[in-house]
Amino acid sequence: MASHSRNLRKLITSDWSKVFAVGGSFVVASGYSLERLREKDSEVFAQNSTFASLTRLKRQFVSIFGDVNIHAESAQVSENRRVKKVDKPSQQKKIAHKRFEKFASLEYTNGELIMTPMDFIESVTQTNPRPRIGRRKVTEKDLDTLLRSTPKPSKNYKGHDFFQKLDTDGVLTFPEYCFLVACLTKTRSDIEIAYKTFDRDNSSKIEKREFEQFAGRIAYAIAKHVVDIGSEAIPRTTLSQHFFGKGGTGKLAYDQFLSFIRSLQTEILMVEFTEFSKGLRTISEDEFARILLRHTQVPAEQQEKMMENLLKEGNPTFKGITFEEFCEFFYFLNNIEDFAVAVEIFSYAGQNLNKAAFQRAYKITTHGKEIPSTILDTMFLLFDVNNDGELSKKEFIGQMKDAVQRGFRYHTDEFIGWQGFKKCLVKERNATTEE
Structure with missing residues (x-):
């Protein structure tokens, strides 16, 4: 009984990102897909309802409340900390x-x-x-x-x-x-x-x-x-x-x-979409890109360079993005952590984040939905700074985390100018590696 209690305490206080990251190598080596991993995950957790409940509560509650203590009977902020x-x-x-x-x-x-x-x-x-x-x-x-x-x-x-x-x-x-x-x-x-x-x-x-x-x-x-x-x-x-x-x-x-x-x-997304659509059914790819970049840590001068590349390379194939496509992409960003896990598993298998890998990870994250080709092309024209057909997964995911948090994401350092931007990316890459 004492051993069981210690294991439960260890479970509740464990770093879940590290646990899953370690498991990633096993998943690739065993030939498991992320879908199969989720199935096995459910099968094992179903055998112990207490284990499953504590796991889900820990993962989901912390994602909402951040640094708040969790107690067995009720979730309360520690009086000492308050x-x-x-x-x-x-x-x-x-x-x-x-x-x-x-x-x-x-x-x-x-x-x-x-x-x-x-x-x-x-x-x-x-x-x-x-x-x-x-x-x-x-x-x-x-x-x-x-x-x-x-x-x-x-x-x-x-x-x-x-x-x-x-x-x-x-x-x-x-x-x-x-x-x-x-x-x-x-x-x-x-x-x-x-x-x-x-x-x-x-x-x-x-x-x-x-x-x-x-x-x-x-x-x-x-x-x-x-x-x-x-x-x-x-x-x-x-x-x-x-x-x-x-x-x-x-x-x-x-x-x-x-x-x-x-x-x-949906209302907030509608306000942003309408700001650029001016009553039309679609917004252009460059307008979509500006909405996406506005809450990131990318400096203004670098954003303009990225936009120039987008307009130069993408104009001939632009056809606009509908509100439904716009919403689906931002709902996907709410699950960016799941996307990061899928991409990390692909990297263990030696697959870089090219368009095919992006499509596959997006489909897994959104439970079978396909990413519109207009949005996929925009992502790569915008964030593929080397024009090699691949994205740096650490840098891209870090920028998307900023975008979805609308400027509220915590950064301990001041990142100013292009050098500051590179410093931010290095910090994000190191943090993700440590996880």
Whole structure:
């Protein structure tokens, strides 16, 4: 029994990327495909339900909450860490707070900054906010006016325009902002694990207090900052009123929660697509490339060189990218870690990341979907800096991780200019190798 407990503790605290990386060589040597690996993985885990549950919980929960401690009965932030004084804010905290402060257009009577729904959309789709003179002061009485347009919860969010319809009529706090940002990159399984973790009584309903703790812990994980969870300074917000009613007594079902997040992801992609499509059915490949590059660490001067190569070599074959293709690619990016695993397995077999390997890894990652030829060609014209028909897997995956995180990815160093860009790539390659 003691030995079993030690093994379980070792399992819970293990570095999963290292475990899987080591297994990669076995997979190639044995002739297993990634699909077969997943089948065997399921077969073995099914033999021990406790093992399987802990494994899935560890992998999925950490991917959402980052550096948050996990306990057997409930997921709670360690009290010692919550009260620990942070002398020097981390770079990641600076990124999250600076982004929020930069785009927040409202200020509550106690000095706390708050966002409107349109502020949030701009913060994840634009580099800079629209011009304004100062911030609007908001009192508790003003909340009635700001929240009067807040809709009631829906079973299916089919319009994909929740935040656009509200425009500037709404209130979002910093923890809610972090929650929304985190949701943009999560898969369905991530969302399900998160919901079940915070549904403490297994009622398949989340209450307002549970949601406030949920948002607060995500803010802690993203910003490494002690957040006043459930603060009464701002008694009502757009999300709290929408999910739980004006009195805060409602409950949020899983289906509603999932539908809201999936609609949010689509809405942000729609805003970005429409910015360039101007009402047309497609955007050009170079416009797609600019959207993709805008949140990476690639310096502006290098981006222009990449764009020049794309326009020079690709113009004769360009035919445009539809919104459906655009969405599918960004949903694929939410699974970039799975893509990285597939590519790593190919590399063990001596296969470089050429177009054929990219197509195969994409198909595995998206459960059988084919990557559109227009997007595949754009990727290689943009990122194949040597024009040898291959991508550097470490560099490409690192850049895509930046793109999907929309500028919130943690970088400990300042990377300035072309030399800084190369330094960033070296750092990413070393980090991936260590994993």
